[in-house]
Amino acid sequence: MxxxxxxxxxxxxxxxxxxxxxxxxxxxxxxxxxxxxxxxxxxxxxxxxxxxxxxxxxxxxxxxxxxxxxxxxxxxxxxxxxxxxxxxxxxxxxxxxxxxxxxxxxxxxxxxxxxxxxxxYDVERPPVAEHRRSVLKNQTYKSWAKGVSPRRFDHVNIHTSTEVDQTYDFLLEKLGFKLREYLVNEEGNTIAGWMSVTPLVHDVAVLSKPNLPTPARLHHISYWSDDTQDILRAADILKENGIQFIGPGKHGISQAMYLYVMDPGSGCRVELFTGGYLIFEPDWEPVKWTMEERSLGNTYWGDSVQDKELNNITIEAK
Known part of the structure; x- marks a missing residue:
């Protein structure tokens, strides 16, 4: 077995x-x-x-x-x-x-x-009321029914003040994740890892943050849309609703387009996400980034993630 x-x-x-x-x-x-x-x-x-x-x-x-x-x-x-x-x-x-x-x-x-x-493993797939159901048999709901309307759940980004190498090893050795891209500090220690069990560049990103208010934090959850125009449309919708956001921009790491926005109720950050690349190579070598390259990795172009105060906000994980 x-x-x-x-x-x-x-x-x-x-x-x-x-x-x-x-x-x-x-x-x-x-x-x-x-x-x-x-x-x-x-x-x-x-x-x-x-x-x-x-x-x-x-x-x-x-x-x-x-x-x-x-x-x-x-x-x-x-x-x-x-x-x-x-x-x-x-x-x-x-x-x-x-x-x-x-x-x-x-x-x-x-x-x-x-x-x-x-x-x-077992999941229910609730039936959808006729007025909400897509005519497409391979799609759950009508697209674009309301709001930003992303297609699917994509990834999570978590931070920790614990010894982060232990978490990387646990995900790799115990749970079967693969390291796709990673960031090292001046001493050569990995302080950020983008990891997946699918062909996505990351299903989860794990970052070391020594000065967090509590050891385990959530930086953001992410929903994926079909293309760049969807992200630009999302910016209009957020602006019309008076909601502050970061982006649009493009990450160097993952090569994906992004826009970040905060849930005003929970403080949970949501990344609206599209593009990027998929990994099908069985012998993929994880891509290494250094601190000198960190700015490019975070923001290839566009509204910089690093320069925004909102980037430091996380919520506790219990």
Whole structure:
């Protein structure tokens, strides 16, 4: 029997200090579709997402990240990961089917960075009401129904003040991620890594930040749109709604177009994302960036990420 594998990024669970503002932002401005509401938790997805949800929102005293969910390649992988992680001394919590609406049996555990991951395989695909359903049989909802209207959930970016090498090793050796691009400091230590289990340049980015207010933080979640014009249209929509943003611009790392905006309820940053490149080479060599090249890696052209105060804002991960 081979090693268990993760197939893709699934969802994030966010707590917000102002649920009304967050729902307005994600449903009306970003344009996500709400699939369900259970016990005060709202479940949303983009028009091209297929599983039950890619984002959950619930009210709390402050904004923070509860966990990041990943779907495995096979049902058996969930229990195999549980066994392998427990053998390595990792504290794993088992969740029965339905503990998270729309998701089957799952496990949760903390990375060395102290971020919580959830792994599962079984998912529900809620039926879509006729007036919201796309005529395309291979698409969930009508595109462009409201707001920015991104196609799908893309990636997450997390920061940690812990020994970041331990997290890189954990993702590579225990969970099967591949390092695609990375940034080293003057001493040659990796301080940022873009990693994936898919052909994307990154499903998750992990950055070392020694002076964080808490050890585990979320920098942003990302939704992907089809092309550059979608990002320019998003800028118009955000401006019309009086929302501050960073961008548009283009990253050197990943080569993708970006625009960053903050959820006014939770403080969660959202990256609206398009372009980039895919990796199909089985012998891909991770691309190394140095501190001298960092500015180019962050911003190939356009509105600079590094120069903006908003870039330093993160929310806690518990």
């Amino acid at each position: 081979g090693k268990p594998e993760i197939a893709k990024l699934g969802h994030v669970a966010i707590v917000t200090s102002d649920l009304e503002k967050s729902l307005w932002f994600f449903r009306e401005v970003i344009g996500l579709e709400e699939t369900d509401e259970v016990d005060g938790v709202h479940y949303l997805r983009a028009w091209g997402d297929f599983q039950h949800h890619t984002l959950s929102l619930e009210q709390g005293e402050s904004g923070y990240l509860k966990h990041i969910g990943w779907r495995t390649k096979n049902k058996e992988d969930v229990q195999q990961f549980k066994q392998l992680l427990e053998e390595e001394g990792v504290d794993v919590t088992y969740l029965p089917k339905g503990a998270t609406p729309g998701i089957g049996e799952a496990i949760r555990f903390k990375l060395p960075s102290l971020h919580t991951f959830e792994l599962y």
